[in-house]
Amino acid sequence: MFATLLDALNAPLFALAGALMAPFERAPAWIALVLWSAVSGGLMTWAFRYTSNQRALRHVSDRIRANMLAIKLFKDELGVTFRCLLALMGNTALRLLHSLPPMIVMIIPFVLILAHLGVWYQHRPLRTGEAAVLELRLTPDAWNARTAVELLSAEGLKAEPARPIPDIERRSYSWRIRPTAPGRHNLRFKIGSQTIEKSVAAAERISDLMPASVLRPGGSFTDRLLYPAERACAPSTGVEEVRIRYIDAERSTPILGIHIPWWGTFLIVSILAALAVKPFVGVQF
Amino acid sequence: MALNPLRWCLIAVATTALVVCTLALHGCNVEARASVYGADGRLLIIGMDGLDPKMLQGMMDAGKLPNFSRLAAQGTFKPLGTIMPPQSPVAWATFISGAHPGKHQIYDFLRRKLKPETPGLVVEPAFSESEIVAAAPPWYLFGCTEIPWGNLSGGWGKDWRIPLLSEEQLSLRHGDRFWNHLVAHGIDTTVYRVPANYPPGKARGSGDFCCISGMGTPDTRGSLGEFFMFSEQESASGRDVGGGMFRRISMIENRGRAILEGPTNHLKRPKRNRTPKMNVEFDVVRDPTENVARIDILRPRDDQDARTVATQSPPREIAQSIILAQGEWSEWIPFNFDTGVPLKPAVQALMVPTEIPAMVRFYLRKVHPVVELYASPLNIDPLQPANEISTPASFAGDVASAVGRYYTTGIPEDTASLRRGALTEDEFLQQAALLHEERVRQYRRAIAEFTHGCLFFYFGSTDQLAHIFWRDRDPQHPGLKPGEAEKYGRVLDDLYVRMDGLLGEALDTLRETDTIIVMSDHGFSGFRWGVNVNTWLMNNGYLAVADRANAHLYPTLSGVDWSQTKAYAMGINSLFINLAGREQKGIVKPAEKRAVMEEIAAKMLEIRGEAGDPVIEKMYITEDVYPGADPLVAPDMLVGYAANYRGSWGTALGGISQRLIEPNLDRWSGDHCIAHAIVPGCLLTNRKVIVADPTLADMAPSLLAVFGVAKPDTMSGRVIFQTP
Incomplete structure (x- = not known):
């Protein structure tokens, strides 16, 4: 059920991400990352306000402040200081407890945002002419049934050898693919009596911002969650996954020459944005 | 916490003082010296190792080298007196220092160690250019060389050690360096791969200094470059040869697993006097009938025996994957050797590396009936250098980002694989061609970015290919085999023609005020x-x-x-x-x-x-x-x-x-x-040389003279140029 729901969500979210990223295709990749991270931070702050017990949080916050003041005022009184420290710890735990409901509510959109940003920022597109290995893995049943696998078409790509390399241990077939032109290309495979497609992103410059899907998932829920750009292969196809591997596949998105993982940038910028909008939203963390 | 106005004032004053001092110090930099041939004059030196003056003259006379002839006509073409012994590390050290070996203390490719590490020996050979020394931290004085992990953890993880002594490469070349004086006088200097300069070291001054180390740079195993030849042949089983190793790969149902043997695992305790190594496994999956195979480098796993090939292990996670047809060379494939140490983040927090990045290039020699796979020496990856191969440290990576990964070992032409029968002459020439392409890409970038100052660019193929293919030009050579002269007799001529083309590219970019020098450290003989x-x-x-x-x-x-x-x-x-x-x-x-x-x-x-x-x-x-x-x-x-x-x-x-x-x-x-x-070397320059018998030691003071920098006392050579 969750997998079906995820599949249903992924397609519109991928389209939405494409629309949001479209204005930044020609700009340095970090601009869109910073902008959408900041927007996400702002939205999460707003969501936090309406999903948390703000009154209770303010109350806890006041008590924390009061205890800190007490420590400052009675710093010569060891007993008072100790009691305040204990109270601080208790209130901090309470604050975390009050933050749990919004965290539970927000974890789903948060993971989805990260997964869809990952489509754009985790991997770079292939360079035109660059070689990659495409591996199509079958489920044990499909492999044992000797399901025929054939590459029907590879527009904008050169795929070789004509007959793929079989690998018994991994239950897979492999081709070497090379984009012959920039753009989003599709490979069409015939698996038994069914056909499936796999998209390949190619660009003249690897810094170009475009969604790069290195894996089309099969039945795995984790794969569906982490690789949302392409709809999962139907179980009836017998495909476990279709994966593309190439050298230095991970995208680097430096900001002012500093290399930080894209998710690190997302976390930093979204937290900073949340702190910045806090007074305007009137939220208590 | 609120800041009171007094604190604000103090912070403001301190910040302003810092900015003013920084600007003032910047202003104190030595004003960059200009070339004596003109304010915008640059100095380009192209080092072509082993370029032979007799052969060059012959080909120039035959009209095959128009650009060398053009340069000679503009200025000077003379034999360049080399040093005794005329070996590249000795000769280039002389070039760098402007002094004889008595100053720079490099006398041979090899030196003898009077205190050998091998038991039973009285003396033993070692490489002369650099050595590994232990860098002792202050607590070494208290006899503390490693964290007593096993004692602290009650025996858990006793197989591991956290060394506090780190190893450092130390250059054994003494004496001066010409770029020190250029940089000190504000002249930006870039040096690509001059031999006898590993580790590359720094230069102090107001000029920028960028340098990639050359001959003498090791691979990630710490050797000067050792190839691997994997084969199903019985004869390939565990055979170590000079410069490489042959290893057996057993194919079962068209799949085999082998190991790239890596450097010593310094975090693991030796067991039974066996030095623990870091290894990386890879699989070869060949097509049952076609001459094509997939090579998968697997994610590192601990406790691999270098000589054990596990063919029946369960599927492993793939780190890198490539497909090669028979006779194809791969791109550079980066991967990591993993120490396998537990609690990695904690160890990394102690600034102890837990992984060693490396890169390899495969050549699929044969698929059927038996697999034969060549793997290059495990080069230091310039994008993640495990050792210091450039100054500044980021320079090697900047070059790789611009023109792609490249060979980083000191002598990248894999002559050992040819001499040991791992590659044929044609395959060796393919390898040399790949290397040449890399060098040309770097050369073109270096020339394009060369706007001012001094640039030195080194080509080593003129030396290595001459070593290998000289007999094909020497009918009296006892090793010459029938038919070889016809097939390979023109390899060197073709290379000289290619070098002529590259020289032409540089000449086309030069201005009147620029100075260009093409030089070699020695010539050649049979x-x-x-x-x-x-x-x-x-x-x-x-x-x-x-x-x-x-x-x-x-x-x-x-x-x-x-x-x-x-x-x-x-x-x-x-x-x-x-x-x-x-x-x-x-x-x-x-x-x-x-x-x-x-x-x-x-x-x-x-x-x-x-x-x-x-x-x-x-x-x-x-x-x-x-x-x-x-x-x-x-x-x-x-x-x-x-x-x-x-x-x-x-x-x-x-x-x-x-x-x-x-x-x-x-x-x-x-x-x-x-x-x-x-065996003198060559000297070609667009300037008039006023000395009848220029030598290698004269070059450093002459380069300084181009920028009006006086010859320092440390240099014994002469100024050979007529300067205005």
Whole structure:
């Protein structure tokens, strides 16, 4: 059920991400990352306000402040200081407890945002002419049934050898693919009596911002969650996954020459944005 | 916490003072010197190792090298006097320092270690350019060399150690460096791969200094470059050869697993006196019928035995994957050697690396009926350098980001794989072509970005290909095989033509005020005969061996009776006296040393070849030719072989052969490690040279003179240019 729901969500979210990223295709990749991270931070702050017990949080916050003041005022009184420290710890735990409901509510959109940003920022597109290995893995049943696998078409790509390399241990077939032109290309495979497609992103410059899907998932829920750009292969196809591997596949998105993982940038910028909008939203963390 | 106004004022004043001081210091920088040929004049030096003046002149006369001719016509083309011994590390160290080996203390590719690490040896050979030393932190004084992990954890993880002593590469080249003076005078200087400059070091001054290290740079295993040849053939099983190793790969149902043997795992304790190594496994999956295969480098796993091939392991996670057809070369494939240490983040927090990045290039030689797969030496990845290979540290990566990954080992032409039969001549030429393409990409980028200052760019293929293909131009070479001359006799000519094209590209970008120098460190000669100097010393009573009939079976002078030995040879041109008080078992008293050396020199000049020709052109007593030579480092004598002769391979490593002179049947058929007067290098420049006999030592002061920088006392060479 969750997998079906995820599949249903992924397609519109991928389209939405494409629309949001479209204005930044020609700009340095970090601009869109910073902008959408900041927007996400702002939205999460707003969501936090309406999903948390703000009154209770303010109350806890006041008590924390009061205890800190007490420590400052009675710093010569060891007993008072100790009691305040204990109270601080208790209130901090309470604050975390009050933050749990919004965290539970927000974890789903948060993971989805990260997964869809990952489509754009985790991997770079292939360079035109660059070689990659495409591996199509079958489920044990499909492999044992000797399901025929054939590459029907590879527009904008050169795929070789004509007959793929079989690998018994991994239950897979492999081709070497090379984009012959920039753009989003599709490979069409015939698996038994069914056909499936796999998209390949190619660009003249690897810094170009475009969604790069290195894996089309099969039945795995984790794969569906982490690789949302392409709809999962139907179980009836017998495909476990279709994966593309190439050298230095991970995208680097430096900001002012500093290399930080894209998710690190997302976390930093979204937290900073949340702190910045806090007074305007009137939220208590 | 709120800041009061006084604090605000203090912070504001301090910040302003900092900014003002920074600006003032910047303003204090030495004003950059301009070229004496014009304010915007640049200096470009193209080093072509082993470029032979006779061959160059011949091809220029035949009109095959229009750009070399153009440059010669603009200025000067002369032989460039080289140094004794004319070996690249010695010669380029002389170029860098502007002084003879007595100053820079590099005398041979190899040096002899008076305190060998191998038990039972009295002396042993080591590379002369750099050595690994332990860098001791302050707590080393208290005998603390590692964190006692096992004791602290109650025995858990006792197989592991966290060393507090780190290892550092130390350059053994002494003396000055010309770029120090350029940078000190504000002249931006970029140096690509000059030999004898590993680790690359820094230069202080207001000019920028960028440098990539060259000859002498190791691979990630710490060697000068060792290839791997994987094969299903039984003969490939666990065979180590000089410069590489053959390993067996067993294919079961068209799939096999093998291991890339990596560097020592410094975080793991040795077990049963076996040094723990880091290894990376890879799978070869071939098509059942077609000549194509997939190679998967697997994610690292701990506890791999270098000699164990596990073919039936469960599927592993793939780190990198490529598909190659038979006869194809791969791109550079980066991967990591993993120490496998537990609690990695904690270890990393102690600034101890837990992974060693490396890169490899595969060549699928054969798929059916048996798999044969070549793997290049495991080069340092310039994008994640495991060792310091450039100054600044980011420069190697900047170059790789711009033009792609590239060979980083000091001598990247894999001549060892050809000489050991892992690659054929054609395959070696393919490898050399790939390397040449990389170098050309870097060269074009360097030229395009060269807007001011000084640029040095080095090409080594002119040397390495001459070593290999010289016999194809030498009809009298004993190693020449039928048909080879027709097939490979033009390899060097073609290379010179390519170099001419590259020179032309640079000439087209130069301005009137620019100075260009094309130079080589030495020329070339045939290597028809190998001379076993230790055999001569033994035959003439200077070197005693307990088991004389089997002397050739003892490597590295291990069979020598040192109590009866007066002299020994180690290195290509080096000869040492077994001096009392210096050598572990020295017997020659210092007062007798001179007489022994003169006696040996006189007798060695009498050695004759099969045709009655002299084998030795000249003998040199080091202290005479190089005052200041360190007797603990320098050989006592240098052997100046005649043309077509050279110290044998065995002699270089302290071997004793049965025959004094042997025909050289090795593919390494040309050489230059002979009397230096026979193999001068080349000097071409667009400036007039006013010295009749320019030498390598003259180059450094002359480069400084181009920018009006006075010759420092550390340099003994002359200024060869006529400056305005």
